Amino acid sequence: MATAALSVTVADSYRWSAAEAKREARNFYYAFRLLSPEKHRAICSVYTFFRISDDLADDADRTVEQKQEALSQWRRDTRSALAGQFPPHALWPGFADAVRRYAIPHHVFEDMIDGMVSDLEPRRIATFEELYRYCYQVASVVGISVIHIFGFTHPQAPLLAEKCGLAFQLTNILRDVQEDLDRGRIYLPQEDLDRFGITQVTDSPAFRNLLRLEGKRARAYFDESRPLLEMIHPASRASLRALMEIYSTLLHRIEAHDYDVLNERIRLSGAEKTWVMLRSLLATWAGNRG
Numbered sequence: 001m002a003t004a005a006l007s008v009t010v011a012d013s014y015r016w017s018a019a020e021a022k023r024e025a026r027n028f029y030y031a032f033r034l035l036s037p038e039k040h041r042a043i044c045s046v047y048t049f050f051r052i053s054d055d056l057a058d059d060a061d062r063t064v065e066q067k068q069e070a071l072s073q074w075r076r077d078t079r080s081a082l083a084g085q086f087p088p089h090a091l092w093p094g095f096a097d098a099v100r101r102y103a104i105p106h107h108v109f110e111d112m113i114d115g116m117v118s119d120l121e122p123r124r125i126a127t128f129e130e131l132y133r134y135c136y137q138v139a140s141v142v143g144i145s146v147i148h149i150f151g152f153t154h155p156q157a158p159l160l161a162e163k164c165g166l167a168f169q170l171t172n173i174l175r176d177v178q179e180d181l182d183r184g185r186i187y188l189p190q191e192d193l194d195r196f197g198i199t200q201v202t203d204s205p206a207f208r209n210l211l212r213l214e215g216k217r218a219r220a221y222f223d224e225s226r227p228l229l230e231m232i233h234p235a236s237r238a239s240l241r242a243l244m245e246i247y248s249t250l251l252h253r254i255e256a257h258d259y260d261v262l263n264e265r266i267r268l269s270g271a272e273k274t275w276v277m278l279r280s281l282l283a284t285w286a287g288n289r290g
Helices: 010-024 027-032 037-058 064-082 092-101 107-118 128-150 157-175 177-182 190-195 205-230 234-256 270-289
Strands: none
Touching: 010 027, 010 037, 010 092, 027 037, 027 234, 037 064, 037 092, 037 107, 037 128, 064 092, 064 107, 107 128, 128 157, 128 234, 157 177, 157 205, 157 234, 190 205, 205 234, 234 270
């Protein structure tokens, strides 16, 4: 993790986060580029907070106890930064400025860290309700923070951002089944595995039927969250539309491959993401004019 002197400026902090986001954000960064410079730098800073939180939890060079301590220290540093006392890291001045400027509720950052702590050891998720809570902590909180930067006034916007984040994370879980298995993790609820009579994760008709169930849930959350596009500031709609279309297109590709996620990792190319971004920009421009 990079560090910086306490004297790092807000502008320097924002530049550092933008560089980190460009290097790490993948799907998200394509959508970030559609924002104004002010919102772009803010969202890069907040994204980088979430990225570092995830990296601390996934650090293969640390024991579980060391990762727990690292996340505890990260929580303390977060609280200090939001109180105006910046620990020696390049993230904090820009991050604190973005949170204050866009009135992002502090609890989303605590919730994210809670999610990372809960995921430090291999575990089985018992019910979909438990999976929903996990998805909220690691994905919905990102959506809630992002719409504060986008700008909104409708009171239902945070709830729809929660549903949108859930759709994104369920799509990620479907895409990453094999990768998660390799790390000793299964995010598919045990109640669903039992429902389809699955005692071992292998490519089978029953397992693909289970994945179809989770895919239908993800698709339903995408559909439920669509009205969010009309609830945020018009200048931010192209960015949100691009995010939603990238993940929705990824889910569609998983569906088109008949949920064959154990034999290949299904993804979109950079060119495809760029095309989604351009389509989103044009669709939003046309909608705003109308």
